[in-house]
Amino acid sequence: MNIEEIAKKMVAKGKGILAADESTGTMEKRLKSVNVACTEKNRLQFREALFSSPSMKNCISGVILFDETLRQTASNGLSIPELIKKSGSIPGIKVDKGAKILSGSNKEKITEGLDSLRERMEEYYKLGARFAKWRAVYSISSKNPSEQCIKSNAHALARYAALVQEAKMVPIVEPEVLMDGDHTIDKCYEVTSRVLAECYNELAIHNVNLKGTVLKPNMILPGTNCKQKSSSEEIAKKTLECLKKNMPSEVPGVAFLSGGQSEIEATKNLNEINKINDTSFNFTFSFGRALQQSALKTWAKSMSEITKVQKVFDHRAKMNGASTEAKWNEKLEQSFAA
Ligand code: 13P
Numbered sequence: 001m002n003i004e005e006i007a008k009k010m011v012a013k014g015k016g017i018l019a020a021d022e023s024t025g026t027m028e029k030r031l032k033s034v035n036v037a038c039t040e041k042n043r044l045q046f047r048e049a050l051f052s053s054p055s056m057k058n059c060i061s062g063v064i065l066f067d068e069t070l071r072q073t074a075s076n077g078l079s080i081p082e083l084i085k086k087s088g089s090i091p092g093i094k095v096d097k098g099a100k101i102l103s104g105s106n107k108e109k110i111t112e113g114l115d116s117l118r119e120r121m122e123e124y125y126k127l128g129a130r131f132a133k134w135r136a137v138y139s140i141s142s143k144n145p146s147e148q149c150i151k152s153n154a155h156a157l158a159r160y161a162a163l164v165q166e167a168k169m170v171p172i173v174e175p176e177v178l179m180d181g182d183h184t185i186d187k188c189y190e191v192t193s194r195v196l197a198e199c200y201n202e203l204a205i206h207n208v209n210l211k212g213t214v215l216k217p218n219m220i221l222p223g224t225n226c227k228q229k230s231s232s233e234e235i236a237k238k239t240l241e242c243l244k245k246n247m248p249s250e251v252p253g254v255a256f257l258s259g260g261q262s263e264i265e266a267t268k269n270l271n272e273i274n275k276i277n278d279t280s281f282n283f284t285f286s287f288g289r290a291l292q293q294s295a296l297k298t299w300a301k302s303m304s305e306i307t308k309v310q311k312v313f314d315h316r317a318k319m320n321g322a323s324t325e326a327k328w329n330e331k332l333e334q335s336f337a338a
Pocket of ligand 1: 019174258260288289
């Protein structure tokens with residue numbers, strides 16, 4: 001498959017991406033929250049349970065892995081990328097080295113990891129990865145994000161995307177405007193608009209083939225501490241409007257991050273977006289927390305009962321799969337008997 005075909009497959013209707021690329025530091029937090037020790041064995045056991053779930057075949061188009069996981073072997077002897085491929089899903093790899101303080105800014109972040117990326121991509125391809133991810137983060141406050149933060153992150157995202165395509169892989173371009181804060185939904189719209197416009201400006205400068213990319217943005221949401229709450233209808237309308245305004249038509253689709261929304265909120269909002277989608281873009285998910293939270297809790301309670309964990313994960317994957325086709329509803333959600 002060439003990169004354009006891979007990108008299309010990643011955002012195909014009915015399916016979405018499982019973001020299981022938490023760094024060891026983030027996994028430490030996740031496992032601590034359910035009182036499980038963050039050992040290599042435990043990280044692998046939980047992830048293997050997800051990657052061998054029945055829903056992988058029909059609901060998960062791709063899995064984003066962390067460097068450690070890409071190199072691990074499943075209990076049946078298959079390498080983790082092979083295990084993922086066996087269900088028809090595509091293995092991917094997070095290649096950024098995290099967001100660090102941007103020197104000269106008001107505590108804003110710049111994502112690092114461009115050094116030696118060409119050589120790393122070559123190795124990742126050999127290990128079986130066919131797409132990559134790089135996440136930039138932007139916080140909202142009265143002064144942030146600054147022009148400096150928006151421009152430097154867009155530049156890094158574009159250089160990353162060009163290197164990934166050189167290695168014949170699809171770059172997921174992930175500019176995440178964070179939910180933290182008390183900003184309004186309109187402020188989120190305005191900031192996301194500026195961020196996306198600059199990203200596509202830089203991607204064009206770096207001659208990135210947009211047909212071989214996937215955008216992974218935030219939905220347009222009010223800040224977590226904003227007093228004025230928004231309905232799913234409003235979130236969907238503003239998200240769609242913002243993306244229509246800023247995305248070039250060549251991009252095959254969007255795979256949203258969940259960003260701290262609850263599992264149900266993320267599913268419901270994606271469903272609403274697809275209900276009113278009047279574009280040629282496919283809108284799907286690339287959720288981390290919103291796909292794994294309940295499964296993680298179940299696993300922590302009964303670590304040996306893998307089937308139970310998989311049932312919980314399968315339900316979330318199916319619900320999100322349904323929402324990519326605007327087929328999700330409360331009744332379907334309730335259909336799950338744990
Ligand atoms: P969340 O869906 O938990 O935001 O994670 C998605 C992701 O990959 C963040 O980079």
